[in-house]
Amino acid sequence: MAPIKLIYFDIPGKAEAIRLCASVGKVDFEDVRISRETFAEMKEQGALPYGQVPALDVGDGRMLAQSSAILRYVATLGGLHPSDPIEAARIDSIVAEEEDFFSGLTISRYAGRFGYGHMTDEFRAEVRKNLNDEILPKHLSFLEMLLTNSTTGWLAGTEKPSAADFVFVPRLKWLVSGANDGIDSDLLDGFPNVKALIAKMMALPEVVSWYEKNPPPQ
Template identity: 30%
Template sequence: MLTIYGMPDSGNCYKPRLVCALLDRPFRHVGVSTNDGGTGRPDFLAKNPNGKVPLLELDDGRLLPESNAIAFFLGEASPLVPTDPFERAEMLSWMFFEQYSHEPYVAVRRSLTIYPRLARLATPERLAETLKGGMKALGVMEGRLGEREWLAGTAASLADVVLYAYTHVAGEGGFDLSAYPAVKAWLGRIEALPGYRPMHWLPAG
């Protein structure tokens, strides 16, 4: 069985769990947290020298880090990956957008807000920078989703899954999603997908 190492309250760690839920793929979850130093333990660093979660471990012992790479591996040859080459590349472009233009602002501002250990980094300048960048990213998504139901192709794809992870909790970082009605409607469509599970869901056992 697949093993996912991660934190229940991390959007990056939620991505592979949500992919598995949507595809009805069984997996085992092992809790490892940055908050208690778990990602810095020698046994975990032996698996991922970068000391970050999520981390996917295959049955044969191979290890795959990075949330979007894990999502892509899990979603390969599934309905979450478009078969059309352009639509598949379009999906990847939104996944890159998530990591470079969305996560550094929306996710980081949320982390600065909800994790006490990061409070010292939540300077007015940093909060202003992440608010500005996050609003820009949400605005880009609003423009796209004002024209179509899904970010890439004609159905939900991995692009929607990975961008959902931190967008749906953007309010925890001080972003007002009421200013983005198309994004809010899109969140509802994802939450209506068969197999959807909320952020803190973990498999039984």
């Protein structure tokens, strides 16, 4: 059976959670990294559901879309998504929180995509300040509480990392990487459990091996 193919750009972005999940779950997959030109061609040809990536080619002409759905599918293949419906829903709720967490930042970054093409630089700076000072710390406190109540160090209290951990760790690293104007690089310093989560994920042997073979683009 041919491996599934994960299609995305040569950046971490929305695909990194899926890449890490597949690596930890030992799911055989092909990491297909496309150019913007190839993306435009695939979009024009109607090859991508909703005209976006990441997308997952599972064979037989079937293509999955939406990063959270792909992540859940890959986690299931790797034995990292529980069969118990309540446990699964708990993980899904944390994955959904990631969308709430980053929605303001995403809109301010890609304003035109969401109908805010008229957003001025001055207003964007105000939005970023509010995000940095109030909104993001509020959401970080939610994660900190989840981890305080976890006996395993993972967000959903699972024995192994779940989709919730895979979706948040790369995004949190990106959040404070300096890629987002107006967001403090030390924003996580007041949330020790969140920082411990990142360290725990990055220390997993499969994750270490993944980044040794696939260093992030500079």
